[in-house]
Amino acid sequence: MKHALFILHDFAGGAERCNLALLRAMLKAGIACRIACFSQKGFFRDQVPADVPVLCLPTLWNRARSLPGLTREADLVIAGVELQSHVWSALLAPDRCVLQYHKSLCHYLAGKGRLFGAIYRLAVAWSLRRCRKAVCVSRDIQDFLHTLWSGVSVRLKCLPNFYDSERVLDGIDAPLPPDLANFFDAPIILGVGRLSRQKNFGLLVKAFGIVRQAGLPCKLCILGEGPERAALEKMLQRLGLERQALLPGSMPPYAAMRRAAVVCLSSDYEGFSTVLLEALALGCRIVATDAGGVRDILDHGRWGAVVPAGDAGRLAKALQAALLQADTAEDRQERMKYAQTYSREQVIPLWLSAHLETLQ
Numbered sequence: 001m002k003h004a005l006f007i008l009h010d011f012a013g014g015a016e017r018c019n020l021a022l023l024r025a026m027l028k029a030g031i032a033c034r035i036a037c038f039s040q041k042g043f044f045r046d047q048v049p050a051d052v053p054v055l056c057l058p059t060l061w062n063r064a065r066s067l068p069g070l071t072r073e074a075d076l077v078i079a080g081v082e083l084q085s086h087v088w089s090a091l092l093a094p095d096r097c098v099l100q101y102h103k104s105l106c107h108y109l110a111g112k113g114r115l116f117g118a119i120y121r122l123a124v125a126w127s128l129r130r131c132r133k134a135v136c137v138s139r140d141i142q143d144f145l146h147t148l149w150s151g152v153s154v155r156l157k158c159l160p161n162f163y164d165s166e167r168v169l170d171g172i173d174a175p176l177p178p179d180l181a182n183f184f185d186a187p188i189i190l191g192v193g194r195l196s197r198q199k200n201f202g203l204l205v206k207a208f209g210i211v212r213q214a215g216l217p218c219k220l221c222i223l224g225e226g227p228e229r230a231a232l233e234k235m236l237q238r239l240g241l242e243r244q245a246l247l248p249g250s251m252p253p254y255a256a257m258r259r260a261a262v263v264c265l266s267s268d269y270e271g272f273s274t275v276l277l278e279a280l281a282l283g284c285r286i287v288a289t290d291a292g293g294v295r296d297i298l299d300h301g302r303w304g305a306v307v308p309a310g311d312a313g314r315l316a317k318a319l320q321a322a323l324l325q326a327d328t329a330e331d332r333q334e335r336m337k338y339a340q341t342y343s344r345e346q347v348i349p350l351w352l353s354a355h356l357e358t359l360q
Contacts, residue, residue, distance in 0.1 A: 004076040006023060021351075023035075086127040099134045121148055132358050191204050205236060205241065219244050289308065303338060
């Protein structure tokens with residue numbers, strides 16, 4: 001029996017969910033799997049199959065002591081998302097590792113210092129030269145990797161992220177909590193995601209304030225939890241928007257998505273946003289910042305408005321246009337039909353095939 005080792009940073013995001021879906025597909029294909037993680041935090045920890053061993057390595061000492069043996073026993077090493085995972089995999093299993101790139105590196109590094117960016121680029125380029133294969137989720141990431149090493153083409157595969165159609169459809173009929181249901185008495189601009197700097201919900205708050213100043217009777221709801229909550233609440237109070245905005249915390253977003261007038265992604269950088277895929281699967285109108293992978297998903301604006309990242313004025317203008325534009329049942333059906341391209345049933349077999357090639 002073949003053995004695969006997944007090296008994950010944690011269980012917090014869409015990339016981790018993608019890897020757990022890949023892991024389950026590998027189990028069905030008869031491949032034994034285990035996980036080494038640097039933290040067990042995250043919503044998706046409970047989705048790890050009960051019979052899959054999970055070893056948490058929170059410190060550098062834990063990793064240096066355990067990863068050499070774990071990688072030596074594995075026929076395939078899969079490094080998900082973060083650079084630390086890539087460096088360890090490329091160092092210990094260069095002939096057996098697949099590196100995954102789930103975030104827009106050019107957008108990510110744009111907010112970092114010059115020294116950090118130089119070191120980061122060197123580490124990525126070194127890892128690429130030692131890996132067996134690299135998988136990225138968007139053409140934006142693919143183009144960036146080519147700037148670091150032109151020879152990556154022979155090892156690189158570009159595959160999209162996916163959404164779980166069964167999970168999305170099962171969640172749309174769930175009742176909203178009473179306080180949230182009462183809030184949905186006007187057109188809702190909905191943001192979904194971790195309250196972190198990357199998601200830049202502060203930009204969405206600023207854009208919402210501009211839309212309200214234009215006289216549109218809409219409200220703002222942001223589903224998620226994270227370290228930026230206090231800053232967002234202070235911003236809402238400072239702008240006098242606390243009664244028109246709600247931050248109810250983290251919850252399954254699908255029932256709220258279906259009822260929202262528009263779903264907005266305001267991130268500084270993304271890889272291939274699962275939130276946008278799920279919103280399309282529900283037929284939602286979308287406004288999104290050009291944060292990496294967004295143009296791939298929305299086909300350069302065909303399926304939703306794309307505005308420059310960090311530009312509150314342009315974001316507000318696009319939100320206002322979406323709120324004023326009629327949205328028909330036919331429009332929603334077209335978006336739902338297009339989204340099926342990115343369903344788990346369509347995408348995971350491609351991911352499985354790309355990783356299994358490394359075992360041959």
